Amino acid sequence: MKHWIALLCAALLCGAVLAKEAPPAAEDEAVEQRLNVIAEELRCLVCQNESLAGSRADLAQDLRREVRKLIKDGKTDVEVKDFMVSRYGDFVLYRPPVKPTTWLLWGGPFLLLIAGIAALVFYLRRRGRTMTMTATTLSADEQKRATALLAEEEGKQ
């Protein structure tokens, strides 16, 4: 029995020793806040739908460490983003810059909106025209019937 307890204790100790070191606690509140704001805007490249702030991937941790260092070195937000873009491309930015290659990306939704409105206007106009056309023109036959009916009405009175 004693052996078992000793073994259990040893196993538990092992666990404690092997457990991963906790990430360094935020020493500087202001740095951490800026890190979070910047990291929210950056994409984690390992799991592409997560931001750098939210990702638990190894690379994301390394990059957060790197961004933290840059902030402590007194770099501005723009400089930190440039650091990331020069390595991973515009793809790391959740809000890509407006430039010739991204014009379609930024303008596309508005183009679609304009095309939709144009199609709607075109359709409404055409429908309006066909409705007035069908309302005013009668074929010779219809005309004859209409006059006959009107004459009948008049005859009754």
Next chain:
Amino acid sequence: MNRFLIPLAIFLVLVGFLAVGLTLDPREVPSPLVGKPAPAFDVPQLAAPDKRFAPKDMLGKVWLLNVWASWCVSCRQEHPLLVELARSGLVPVVGLDYKDQREDGLRWLRQHGDPYLLSGFDADGRVGIDYGVYGVPETYVIDKAGVIRYKQIGPVTPEALEKKILPKVKELLQ
């Protein structure tokens, strides 16, 4: 007639876009480093911790920088190709052991063969960040002036080697 043709046309355009989208790999992010000088670094060598390696040691040569790690599963997939490439002597391959333990890296090379001229040891992944590494393995083709000419993301496949990497190397050697 128009009533069917227009939706059909829109549908076909949509199918076209989706078909192209299927052939693209969203994990392949074009690297902004292609066409730029390879970032400088200076790291200890994997096999000889007292010796160092810097990319400028390779100036004047066309070479490949292959980022690998013993924990990387798909590195195993490309490794035989690299061993074969090293045997052919077409182009020197320098390894960069990324975020690894020295012991593990050395054992891995003993097990699977060592195609590298030498391997740099990037223990904390700092060099990897400068090279925009986000998924090991990655391979860079670097020209005589030290400019990155091509980046292979993910394992080197026979197809990529034949169609992209080797033609690039041959072009740069001329």
